[in-house]
Amino acid sequence: MIEYILAAIFAGLLLHGIHRKVIARVQGRPGPPIWQEILHTLKFLAKETWIPKTASQGVYVGVVAISIGLWVAAFALLMAGESLLLLFALYVLHKIVEHGIGLASGSPYTKFGAIRSVVSAASELPLLSSVALIYLITGSLMLRDIEAYQVINGPLLLPALPAAIALYMVILSKIHYGPFSIVEAKELVSGYWTEHFGVWRGVMNAAFGLKTFVLLYAFVMIFIGPVGVPVALLLVFLLMISLSFVCAATPMLAPYDSVTVQTVTTALVACYIIYLGVFA
């Protein structure tokens, strides 16, 4: 299992590097090499590390451990074909990680990042509507059942298109340099994780790489079905490229606009679910 986790972290960090490269090329810049995020992570892991004097030490260190634990658990449940509801729960708990990282250090910059993280809690709502719609169509929330359903009935991408759009929005809201990346905006230095450096930053980079891989792979599993690992990885790559194009061409939204867009998306999917429930 450990080799799969390391491979997934490596793939996630590589996707982050590709993301930065594509954004740069769309914007007419050369951009960093695609392995830059892997180098960053290795560099941070080898740097001198301590805990700021003003920090709540338990939270400062604990949330870093929780962040990597969360996404390792999410990856494991993806591999085991466990409940989509649990994946949703782990995604929601990631919000606590953002919040905890921001609150732990005592710095006003990280604290504002944490506030924005709370305000943007609406980013979880589209995922909830996705889960509900998938349950309505397939009658199960177990990932292996959802895959089995797609083997018989074809990919869910078209029948559950609003859910796919909602999940795409969720992934977009968690991707770096995106229109919804208000929690790590540059006016807050690096946002909620400004004060986490050295090994803490390296571990968090690894966790966030794993997060990106898990979310993209989950999208492929849920909406395309069992296609084999090479094709799934190709689809993950194409999905990442599409997200990079959106990020390159879209300015970062103001915090309340970001919340409004995510809430409206949820409302549209909810209307579709009600329509399906009543008329279909």
Next chain:
Amino acid sequence: MIQVFDLNVEGRELFSLSFGDIVPYFSVYTGALAAFVIIFILIAIFSLPERQMNIAFGGDAYYAKEVNVPDMRFSRFMAIACGAATLGAMVTGDIFNFTLFAVMVGITNIGIVAASGNKHVLNAAFQYGIVAMLATVPLFGGAALILATTGSLSIWVLAGAGVVPLLAKALLVLGVMGEGIAPLYIGKAEIIRAQGAPYVLMIHFSSLLLFLRVIEIVLVI
């Protein structure tokens, strides 16, 4: 009769303990949530609070706020009580007990915020208290409707039966949203002026966990 774990919603059964029709149970889902609650309770017990950095107006000086020890002890007690209530809400197999734990989370959340002597923070705690109090109406109303229409409040008994009115489920969700609305007040004032980690963090954590549990209950019953 359909069992909770026949529904393919929350993973396989890990543990169940029957007290008549009331059955506290752990699935992979609720077990994972309960494990996270225990981790956060331990963090609240053993971690000292952060010392906030403040900018002094009119210059470029900054200073670290001092931690008031009696206030800190009260916040810590409330945070641990909040964690215990959240754990109860994760473990219970009874809808009425769930609503009671949700209300207890609301009360302890007010306590965590109200420990600060700052008037802005106290104002936020007061407003949150009103919302939490109002939210008990749909919360207990939802549970009462379920009992009146089905004759049971056991999640185990109601699972998959499809007899719970949609209105009751909506009221239950609305009540939990009211009890767990504290994060919006965090966004407003106290996060800046009250100590954040680890006590205020527990407010957000308990609210999200209640939300996650009520979704499971609503999907199952």
